Amino acid sequence: MITEIAILDVKKGQEKSFENTFKEAQKIISSMNGYISHSLQKCLENNSRYLLRVEWETLEDHTIGFRESSEYKQWKELLHHYYEPFPTVEHYGKNL
Amino acid sequence: MITEIAILDVKKGQEKSFENTFKEAQKIISSMNGYISHSLQKCLENNSRYLLRVEWETLEDHTIGFRESSEYKQWKELLHHYYEPFPTVEHYGKNL
Numbered sequence: 001m002i003t004e005i006a007i008l009d010v011k012k013g014q015e016k017s018f019e020n021t022f023k024e025a026q027k028i029i030s031s032m033n034g035y036i037s038h039s040l041q042k043c044l045e046n047n048s049r050y051l052l053r054v055e056w057e058t059l060e061d062h063t064i065g066f067r068e069s070s071e072y073k074q075w076k077e078l079l080h081h082y083y084e085p086f087p088t089v090e091h092y093g094k095n096l
Numbered sequence: 097m098i099t100e101i102a103i104l105d106v107k108k109g110q111e112k113s114f115e116n117t118f119k120e121a122q123k124i125i126s127s128m129n130g131y132i133s134h135s136l137q138k139c140l141e142n143n144s145r146y147l148l149r150v151e152w153e154t155l156e157d158h159t160i161g162f163r164e165s166s167e168y169k170q171w172k173e174l175l176h177h178y179y180e181p182f183p184t185v186e187h188y189g190k191n192l
Contacts, residue, residue: 003137005147019192041099041188044155051101051188059140092137092147096115 001036003092004054004062010082012048018082025078028071029054034061059091097132099188100150100158106178108144114178121174124167125150130157155187 010018022040029035036055043049056062066072080086106114118136125131132151139145152158162168176182 002140003147022192039191041191044098044187044189046186049186050192051099090142090145091140093140095135095137096118096146 001094002056002059002062004052004056004089005092006052006087006089008050008052008083008087009046009085010048010050011084014082015048018050018079021078021082025075028075028078029066032061032066032069032071034058034065062091097190098152098155098158100148100152100185101188102148102183102185104146104148104179104183105142105181106144106146107180110178111144114146114175117174117178121171124171124174125162128157128162128165128167130154130161158187 019040026038026040029038034057036057038052038054041051041053043051054062066075115136122134122136125134130153132153134148134150137147137149139147150158
């Protein structure tokens with residue numbers, strides 16, 4: 001199991017719209033092969049920042065299975081225009 | 097419940113020593129009032145990077161209860177010399 005982590009900075013004023021759109025978009029990611037669970041949490045210090053965590057069975061379930069899928073195109077269309085700057089995504093291994 | 101998040105960049109070559117020291121240091125944080133759980137995960141893309149997550153009952157359990165305690169002095173002495181740059185710590189609210 002691996003954890004995908006992205007700090008999402010959303011354009012000012014678009015926070016509520018992003019949150020509502022994410023409620024729809026999360027159905028996409030939840031349906032993918034290798035998906036285990038996810039969470040979206042809002043930063044207490046920065047009103048436009050969110051932490052997205054997604055647990056995947058393997059790294060490739062995210063980097064290939066999801067990112068090269070037609071579902072990813074929908075995900076991008078729904079969400080990517082909210083981000084500024086575009087987020088860096090990293091992956092983390094099991095709990096030490 | 098809130099989540100403390102810190103991306104920890106450890107000095108090159110000190111990764112194993114940091115991991116071993118953290119095994120001791122985690123006993124400190126686990127004993128604090130308001131502590132719920134924690135995890136330390138190693139980054140797959142960057143060998144010197146770790147993700148620390150700590151769940152606390154309230155923000156103040158971390159920012160006051162822990163950071164103003166004598167136990168925090170021990171935590172600092174054990175761990176802070178490993179970090180470069182010194183990490184930014186943020187807090188995130190409940191799952192949206």
